[in-house]
Amino acid sequence: MIRNSINITNSPVPVLLFSKSGGLSLKGMFSRKKPKISVVIPVYNVENYLRQCLDSVINQTLDDIEIICVNDGSTDSSPDILEEYSRKDSRIRIISQENMGLSGARNTGMKYIKGEYVYFLDSDDYIELDALNQMYNISKNNSLDMLMFKTCSFDDVSGKNYTTPYFEMEFLEEMVKDNVFSYRDLGEKMYDLAVAVHGVVFKSDLVSDIRFPQGLIFEDNPFFTEALFRAKKVMFYRHYLHHYRTRSDSLSNAGSRNFSDIIEIRNRIIELAKKYDNFEEYAAVLYKKKLYNIRSRFLNTSDEYKEDFFAKIQADFKKHEKEYKTSEAFKQLKRYYKSIFNAGLTSKDYKEFESKIDRK
Incomplete structure (x- = not known):
């Protein structure tokens, strides 16, 4: 059985591909048959969870898939687990690199996908x-660019399953039912969608040149948004296909050091709206989303990081002050949103800013 293992440093080009016997092999890298789905799995220090993840993929009823595992500089036994599984299943390709974060690992994986969908x-x-x-049958039968579906969360400690309004998207279910749609059919509600890419399968051609923003958390937001702007045919499959583990040490739950990334992320969403001629109509919605998200993330940031977060808020608000204050859409915002912006401009420090925006 072939073990597909690539080691890279900063180069996107595969350096070595070894067979089980240790000799150089190209089998598996240049398969003539195009897989139906490429599954990209970033791996970083997840030895306690990786087997459950891989078991759920290698035992899929759909055989014609490729599994691209990007070892993002793991220092635990995750690489050994990947090697163990690759010896059992030749569909697994391991790409090892220095740590580049979740976005960097996904972007690396995208360089190697050959599937019709990803x-x-x-x-x-x-x-x-x-x-x-x-995912494949629904997407193929309806010639979809994107298929969205539901996610069921489960607690890492208790194992209890639960659902959240964010992943349920009841409003979307009511709006589109089982029909094919595009972002234009959703109006401003497109900005309320769950943007997590684990709840979507994409046509590979649709996203071939889109990349996740490296060095930022909330990285799914711009990737999903640009894909949605491009997609002509989307469906929402009202079934739970994915299980999301909630961990207290995850980037999104314990990453308040990086919560200030939301500023750059929301700016990128605004720029994408401009790029795809969606800004003028929904500028007010985009401004509200930005200000609300900044306030929410700031208030949930640990005190030790708030000074830096506030400095970034103030710099951003000053940069956009003229643009926003001369915008008719911004002028129409409720006082609540304007007060967040004004507090960012006028507060002398983060404590004053917090006192102004934390009023109920």
Whole structure:
């Protein structure tokens, strides 16, 4: 059985591909048959969860897939687990690199995908055993660019399953039902969608030149948004195909050091709206989203990081002051949103800013 293992440093070009016997092999890298789905799995220090994730993928009812695992500089036993699984399943390709973060790992994986569709799965989550088959058949039968579906969360400690309004998207279910749609059919509600890429399978051609923003958290936002702007045919499959593990040490839950990234992320969403001629109509919505997200993330940031966060807020607000204050859409915002912006401009320090925006 072939073990597909690539080691890279800063180069996007594969350096070595070894067979089980240790000799150089090209088998598996240049398969003539195009897989139906490429599954990209970033891996970083997840030895306690990786087996459950991989088991859910290698045992899929859809066989014609490729599994691209990007070892992002793991220092635990995750690389050994990947090697173990690659010896059992030749569909697994391991790409090892220095740590570049979640976005960097996904972007590396995208350089090697050959599937008709691509699905991004985090290595501490798992999917239903018929998930990829359902994703492919629905997407193929309806000539979709994107298929969205539901995510069920589960607590890492208790194992309890639960759902959240964010992933349920009841408003979307009511709006589109089982029909094909595009972002234009959603109006301003497109900015309320769950943007997590683990809840979407994409046509590979649609996203071939889109990349996740490296060095930022909330990285799914601009990737998903640009893909949605491009997609002509989207569906919402009202079934739970993905299981999302909630961990107290995850980037999104314990990453308040990086919560200030939301400023850059929201700016990128605004720029994408401008790029795809969606800004003028929904400028007010985009301004509200930015200000609300900044306030929310700031108030949930640990005190030790608030000074730096506030400095970035103030710099950003000053940079956009003229643009925003001369915008008719901004002028129409409720006082609540304007007060956040004005507080960022006028507060002398983060404590004053916090006192102004934390009023109920």
